[in-house]
Amino acid sequence: MNKVILTGGSSGIGKEINLFLLRKGYEVLFTYCHSQESAEEIMTQFKNAKAFQVDFTSESQLSTFLREIEVFDPDILINNYYNGTFIDTYFHKTDANKFLTDFQNNIIPTLQITQESIKVFRKKKEGRIINILSSSLASPAMGTSVYNSNKAYLLQMSKSWAVENVKFGITCNSISPSFIPTDFHKNMDERMKETILSAYPLKENLESKDISNVIDLCINGGKHFNGNHVFLDASHY
Template sequence: MSQAELTLFNPINKPLAGKVAVVTGGSRGIGAAIAKVLAKNGAYVVINYQLRMDCAKAVVKEIEEQGGFSCAIQSDVSKPNDVKNLIEEVIKRYGQIDILINNAGITRDRTFRKLSNEEWGEVIDVNLNSVFYTTSEVINHMLEQNYGRIINISSIIGQAGGFGQTNYAASKAGIIGLTKSLALETAKNGITVNSVCPGFIETEMVEEMPENVRENIVSKIPMKRLGKTDEIAEAVLFLIQANYITGQSINVNGGLYM
């Protein structure tokens, strides 16, 4: 599909018309909210998922019902060969990738003394190594077109730490460091690289917490509520449209960490 064809599919008055976006972990939660916002603003959105085909198809259906354009592609982004196949498929279909949202993530919470090698490695592979794999596959395309937006979803836990979350904190802190370094390398080529650090957001992961734990968290948030997935998506959209912001970590946490 050519740039002209992509633009034809999307009204030119939408800011992301003609752009192709890939959202990893885009079938649920924050990833799904980001996918919907990008599509609403004119991007053709490729939703990556690993297991939940039903959720991915539901997001695609919702986007299309609202006049947007999307597709879902299965891939385990913790595996470099899977990622290579994912990106090759996107390029084959659409000829370009303009926006990469590295959102895929998991938790395997355990106090450090009880944390196994497998629990450490699995979180690092999915949360951090996947960012390297996906970005490695798209960066040359972005350099050739002198344009790209890479946004990595980190976390407040990567900034402040979290009890029983050394693996998760390390992976999310690593994302921030990767973001800053890559931003330095690509700034002159029309590519911006930023991260968004959500606080505690209304997702399945937070909903699974015991009620007393959730209440304790909310009591410490200056805004006295959990964040919404749409509020993370709004920050992502802002960074995509910003031309002079790179290497930054944008906190969306209700004032919990400043």
């Protein structure tokens, strides 16, 4: 198993996961939308990297990528893509259309990509699905109701994927890392970042290598390592 599809692999956590896999010798087809310069740098550095530019809010571009999945013939799918904000506003101030729009832009593409990947995996009688979620599922910050509801939906779906596909040699596991400052949090108040870090048991931010180690476990942990939701939070919660 050495061919990986990674959504959102040119920035933030996704980029770090991408680099880890590429250095390990995996062939990675990763998606990006706006980070073209970063994507090109990765492909220049690694011959086993293949970037695919796609805006998942576009039905035509999504359809093109879904066809690419069958051509690429992956062994592993890592669902990391998320297009939105971590902190928005209080639930009672959130427009109902915001919930619908973010669900359509994030969850629907992830479901379709996973469906196409499972079709490939079932033919091979082997496959790995890994979902990157968030430790905020256990202790939500104020203003994260939209983000957390989407991540919670994927967590529940992943449980079904694990049960339905394990007899075909396919496992599904989810990883919820604690807070890691990335471009995704660039609009977040610095005082809130400091508050989160001060309350964290280790008093230091999670590093990309910590996530990569669990990614490796999800890939190589065997068929019995299935249906797990791993929190990387130093037992914070």
